[in-house]
Amino acid sequence: MKELSLNILDVVENSISAGASLIKIIITADSANDRLSISIEDDGSGISEDILWQIEDPFYTTRTTREVGLGIPLFKMAAINAGGNFRIESQIGKGTSVRAEFALTHIDRMPLGNITDTLHSLIVTNPDMDFYFRYQIDGEGFALDTRDFRKILQGIPLNSAQVSLYIKEYLTENKSEVDKKFKFNV
Amino acid sequence: MKSLAELQAIRDKMQANLGLRHDEEDKTRIVVGMATCGIAAGARPVLSAFVDLIAQNNLTDVTVTQTGCIGICQYEPIVEVTIPGEEKVTYINMDADKAREVFEQHVERGVPIAKYALNTVMDK
Numbered sequence: 418m419k420e421l422s423l424n425i426l427d428v429v430e431n432s433i434s435a436g437a438s439l440i441k442i443i444i445t446a447d448s449a450n451d452r453l454s455i456s457i458e459d460d461g462s463g464i465s466e467d468i469l470w471q472i473e474d475p476f477y478t479t480r481t482t483r484e485v486g487l488g489i490p491l492f493k494m495a496a497i498n499a500g501g502n503f504r505i506e507s508q509i510g511k512g513t514s515v516r517a518e519f520a521l522t523h524i525d526r527m528p529l530g531n532i533t534d535t536l537h538s539l540i541v542t543n544p545d546m547d548f549y550f551r552y553q554i555d556g557e558g559f560a561l562d563t564r565d566f567r568k569i570l571q572g573i574p575l576n577s578a579q580v581s582l583y584i585k586e587y588l589t590e591n592k593s594e595v596d597k598k599f600k601f602n603v
Numbered sequence: 604m605k606s607l608a609e610l611q612a613i614r615d616k617m618q619a620n621l622g623l624r625h626d627e628e629d630k631t632r633i634v635v636g637m638a639t640c641g642i643a644a645g646a647r648p649v650l651s652a653f654v655d656l657i658a659q660n661n662l663t664d665v666t667v668t669q670t671g672c673i674g675i676c677q678y679e680p681i682v683e684v685t686i687p688g689e690e691k692v693t694y695i696n697m698d699a700d701k702a703r704e705v706f707e708q709h710v711e712r713g714v715p716i717a718k719y720a721l722n723t724v725m726d727k
Contacts, residue, residue: 418642418643422647423642423643423647426637426642426647427639427642430637430638430639430642430669430671433669434671487639488639491639491643531647534647534648534651535647537651537654538647538650538651538654541654541658541667542650542654542667542668542669543669559604565607566607566610569607569610569611569614570610570614571614571618573613573614573617573618576666577617577663578657578658578659578660578661578662578663579613579616579617579658579661580610580613580617581654581657581658582658582659583605583609583610583613585655585658586605587605590604590605591604591605594604
């Protein structure tokens with residue numbers, strides 16, 4: 418994967434397959450501690466313990482439990498190669514959380530890339546699911562919560578044209594306002 | 604900061620135009636493969652292109668959804684277009700530019716682009 422936003426998209430696809438109704442994606446950069454953390458949390462069906470320990474192994478794959486494949490090993494590798502760490506936790510019936518940490522300035526850290534396109538396409542192609550997204554650099558940030566949007570929209574779907582355009586602009590404008598306060602790129 | 608008041612304005616405008624809804628079965632369906640194989644091969648710009656084109660053209664009778672791995676990873680990114688009452692067309696090795704072409708020719712004008720489509724014999 419060329420950018421971390423693609424890893425995020427891939428992991429979220431697992432959450433969707435697991436029947437999640439709410440997915441939280443939180444990206445936090447902390448330059449003082451040289452840390453970038455990405456966490457993805459869902460309330461899907463969860464993964465049983467006997468599968469969970471094998472999931473980080475790239476050679477473990479099964480077509481019957483489709484949440485398993487190369488996606489998690491690739492994300493883990495991206496973190497480990499960039500002086501970070503990786504953790505996946507899950508509980509049957511409760512959900513799964515994936516957390517990857519990176520050394521922010523590590524030469525081998527993949528750029529975050531186009532997180533706006535990742536989020537926008539996820540929301541619009543899954544209009545009945547809720548997404549919470551938070552993007553934060555050194556304490557400055559913004560959030561998007563489709564539950565708030567839904568309250569305002571009163572039944573108008575999140576994938577209708579004007580709403581889709583609004584969501585894209587919301588992500589683009591708010592992210593660039595945060596980014597322009599900093600000299601480095603996440 | 605983009606405000607939620609703007610979203611309220613969109614809602615008010617849209618509530619005035621209700622009745623333009625289409626039944627699901629009357630809609631043209633675009634499906635993009637978004638498993639690890641698809642994403643690694645470049646499916647996100649393809650998906651984004653369709654999502655943006657539908658929004659920009661204010662289309663209410665076209666939906667775009669995602670699917671998992673369909674087992675022909677070497678042909679990813681893969682896109683399926685189904686116009687109601689017509690045969691499904693599977694496009695392979697897509698990118699954002701080809702997606703725009705498929706949108707203009709097939710989705711909007713109803714003319715499939717044979718050169719990007721998977722051989723129908725293999726489709727069976």
